[in-house]
Amino acid sequence: MHAVAPYLFRCFNRELEGRVEQRYSTLDNLGDKDLFFILRDFLQGNTGAYKIIEETKQVYQFDELQINEQTREIYGWFNVGTYGMKTDIINVATGVVDFEKAKNNAEIIKHYVHYFIPRGFNEAMAFMHSYRGDGVKTLFYNLFLQYFKAQTDLVIQMNPLAYDNAVNAWLDATAKEVKLTKFVGLNDIADQVRLLGHGEQELIIKPPRRGSMGRLRDYLNLDSPHRQAVEIMGEYGAQVKTVVEMNGKRRTFNVGRNKTNALCEIEVDEEVVGDDGVPDFVRINAWVKEIITEYSRTMYPGINIRVA
Template sequence: MHAITPYLLKSYKGRDTEKKESEHFDLSNIKGKDLLELLHKYMQSKSAHVYDFKEEKRVFKFSDIDFDIKRRTVSAFLVAGFYGVRSDIIDKSTGEIRFPKSESDAEVLRHYIQFTVPPGSTETIGLFHKSRGVGIKSLFDKLFKANFLLETQATLQITPYAHTGAVQEWAKGASVKSLKVKGFVPSSDITVNLARLGECNTEFTISPKIKKKGFKASFGPLSDFLTPEASSTQNEIITLLSNQGASVRTVAELNGARRTFEVGANSGGVVCDIPFAEGEDEVELKGGQPEFQSTQKWARSLTNDILKGVYGRRAFQI
């Protein structure tokens, strides 16, 4: 599973004693320095070779760095992996050991990372990629915050952005065209027999009934699934399906475009994971890992949705 988690970045400036509220720096001018350029500079400084973050027994480097001053966006892969555990890598077909992994070896994954700093804004949109539940936000947090403090003598806050704010336009206008349950294990004699051979996971899709010819069938607005009422039919469906598989996803449509959203007990809380999959979201995978250009295109579209959610329909777009 691949997913993008959006965050907001801010830098505390002080407190307005008259308004009795916090003030934050214009992130394009933090004591004369631009956050976008600081991010780019830091990525470049950690791209020459693999670096050792001993605190977490983790190696990392930045690659495929793309700096776009017109879009006010910098994106890259943060390549990272853990070491310190000896294990064997086996062939799934034969069960034979293909590679004995030592304690100094690290299996690395490419994590897409992107930051957009709108001109004159006190907020930056940060996108962090997860691969099978493994993310790199905490790693980036520890690495870059220290650098930011050194460069600006100011602190940086990186806070998660919840579903409804991040995809406000989709939540209000999109309609749900199907529900997908991942990791579904049906109850049958066949499943019991297959389970003896190995893990039996599959997926099923539910599509709405077509009530009238000429009308596009849907399960209703996406907002009813992202933040369902406790007594609603949508909440009942989500609860039922959540008990049948590892995750429940909605495929929603807005103005002819489709996007996948995960729903359920953990989807609308503090952290908002927006999954993407090859074939569903126009993101290409190579060897199970995202290809840069198609991921960037998808992430830019998501960023524009978030910017509209933060600043309204006339918001700066990348």
């Protein structure tokens, strides 16, 4: 339900010489600019009152921003909503309409975002939270792209940071189970009202006794039978997840088809989400910091890059 997708910031500079991979600018040395402070100013400039995008019927603001110049991290909430259609808001316990959402009302979803921009490198990390497959990467990138270009006359890239390029240890982690989530219709009209017309069924497949379900790597390899099985399962469900374990720690990866098309999407641990259904700010912050550390160990071996 809640997931975080990692992305990589890079800035291609046509004026630099050398091979393509050598023509990416160091992100803290963009002429007289630094991506960390460009991003900080952009985020701070979009706090407070909600901004409205009439073309897409969206509203947004950043809130509770935490800026750490020492570790070069920025994190907080990216609150996003949509408007444009009148809907009823029901109480799922009673099936009764609590109130009507007017055409000009927007339901706001709190998305956790976390940016890590190490000094001296030509790449930086961004972690974007999604809920039920709906994320905010496209909205953020379209807004920030315009701001960044106006500040530097350069173009910032923001592409998915796949786990197979970052944390090889998890790729060899043992798969403990595969989950298939499927949306199903409900026959009872009362259930339809209470659950908005659909329910969820989750099929959990576990290995036979003393058997194996392979490694995470197998589920990301397009030519492997594990990946082919995922493709087949994807025809019958909305989402396919692989649960892997390493050193007693478990992590869930979305390996099937999903709306965000983020192969590297990582499902948020249940204990991170509060009773209100929203990720707890302190807990999701600690959880993402742990993932940043995992990436850094593999992406920058031998270099001590830490976050607080």
